[in-house]
Amino acid sequence: MANVRIGIVGLGNMGTGHARYLIKNEVKGGELVAVADPREDQLAWAKEELGEHVARFETMEEMIASGTIDGVLICTPHYAHPEQAAKALELGMHVLIEKPAGVYTRQVREMNEAAAKSDKVFGIMYNQRTNPLYAKLKDLIASGELGEVRRTNWIITNWYRPQSYYDSGGWRATWAGEGGGVLINQDPHQLDLWQWTTGMMPTRVRAFCAFGKHRNIEVENDVTAYVEYENGATGLFVTSTYETPGTNRFEITGERGKIVVEDDQIKFWRTRVSETEFNETFKGGFGQPECWKCDVPVKGGNPGHKGITQDWVNAIANGTPLLAPGEEGIKGLTLSNAMLLSTWTDNWVDLPINEDLFYTKLQEQIAASQSNKKADDYQTLEVKGTH
Incomplete structure (x- = not known):
């Protein structure tokens, strides 16, 4: 099976951390192909550190619309996780969100409802x-x-x-x-x-x-x-x-x-x-x-972050059960x-x-x-x- 094509949303400390191990091909079957961040300096970092072959976008929606990715790893601020995850699921993406699932359960419950309607793999970065x-x-x-x-x-x-x-x-x-x-x-x-x-x-x-x-x-x-x-x-x-x-x-x-x-x-x-x-x-x-x-x-x-990302990729590629389903973040x-x-x-x-x-x-x-x-x-x- 072809590699799972991954796009990272948000290039702060966590987003760049995930990008570093993905670009080194340390997740078997997973390939970093795109990143999205509204900040010019972070996109410049991506160009220099990740290479020209990793596409760069200002928004998650633009990245998804490009047709270059199969799933997103969301590393944005706490408040944004549920809305962005629900949107990505609705647009046909597999989703892996950084913790926490959100700030308040009402919003997270709405995210979980979107996941229930989707046939995509939804995980959370509970690396412990x-x-x-x-x-x-x-x-x-x-x-x-x-x-x-x-x-x-x-x-x-x-x-x-x-x-x-x-x-x-x-x-x-x-x-x-x-x-x-x-x-x-x-x-x-x-x-x-x-x-x-x-x-x-x-x-x-x-x-x-x-x-x-x-x-x-x-x-x-x-x-x-x-x-x-x-x-x-x-x-x-x-x-x-x-x-x-x-x-x-x-x-x-x-x-x-x-x-x-x-x-x-x-x-x-x-x-x-x-x-x-x-x-x-x-x-x-x-x-x-x-x-x-x-x-x-x-x-x-403890494989930590890489272990959860690998588990998510395996679930997408092979249908194996997730160690940390996104719905459990609530x-x-x-x-x-x-x-x-x-x-x-x-x-x-x-x-x-x-x-x-x-x-x-x-x-x-x-x-x-x-x-x-x-x-x-x-x-x-x-x-x-x-x-």
């Missing part, structure tokens, strides 16, 4: 799903090794960002420019992995977000969220961008023990019998199941939207969330944003830099 640590964790839970999940706890505070990082661009850490802070910029991978590895979405969320804590910014940079699941399990998600040294520790407890993912390792404290069985049969006053501490072997490297976004909405309303938020209420609250934040630019203005910029 290719990490063997999380693939192994997902397998341990899905296979029943841990038993029923009873608690999840993720502390992810190693996103340290100094004030100079936020000052490097007027769009950074603004409601109009990015649509949020740590939840939409740094944490989309963790919010996705939280539900993907456990196979569970909460039924309700109570969160406490701090806005501009220890930083001169308007968006959330400190979050503590408590969630409840249908089976009675509970969870905690703690994240920030001002703590150093930070922590990245994901702990899941179940009937058969406890799993901890930290420092690129998986440790499993596995009970010899399930807690349920022990509780039903043990007759002493004090006691607990025999427990074995196991270092879980994890094999293979799950992690639902969690971040719920956390913000809980804070704004100072109340519990049931899932699925009230999408219209969240949109209204978001518009209030945008209207008061320190940035003088509206979100639509940022569709001409690339804000997917170093998250």
Whole structure:
């Protein structure tokens, strides 16, 4: 079969990063043939770095109309992802979008509806799903090794960002420019992995977000969220961008023990019998199941962005299932939207969330944003830099 002809939309840090490995033919069966960006300097970069044979366009629509591509890799600002993805799907393109899926679930749901009407392959750049640590964790839970999940706890505070990082661009850490802070910029991978590895979405969320804590910014940079699941399990998600040294520790407890993912390792404290069985049969006053501490072997490297792009190309060429379907981007976004909405309303938020209420609250934040630019203005910029 001929190579899948790929066009990149948006040549910021992420777009140029994808272009560099594609132009080196590091994705088998995929070929970079075109790029689109409204900025003359970025198109000049493409001409010099990618060569004359890679076609250059100012808009995605022009690139698609040229008939030179089979699919698009969308690397534009957060707000633009759903609209551009839906448009590309409607125009007969296969689509791979950078994370996050969007800023608010109502818009992302409309994108998913467009994907449902299309017969094209729609993926999202959740490159941490290719990490063997999380693939192994997902397998341990899905296979029943841990038993029923009873608690999840993720502390992810190693996103340290100094004030100079936020000052490097007027769009950074603004409601109009990015649509949020740590939840939409740094944490989309963790919010996705939280539900993907456990196979569970909460039924309700109570969160406490701090806005501009220890930083001169308007968006959330400190979050503590408590969630409840249908089976009675509970969870905690703690994240920030001002703590150093930070922590990245994901702990899941179940009937058969406890799993901890930290420092690129998986440790499993596995009970010899399930807690349920022990509780039903043990007759002493004090006691607990025999427990074995196991270092879980994890094999293979993490192909990251290239791995997701390769997976997308394989799905187009061979019909293989996607590791990260684009439709699943709404799950992690639902969690971040719920956390913000809980804070704004100072109340519990049931899932699925009230999408219209969240949109209204978001518009209030945008209207008061320190940035003088509206979100639509940022569709001409690339804000997917170093998250």
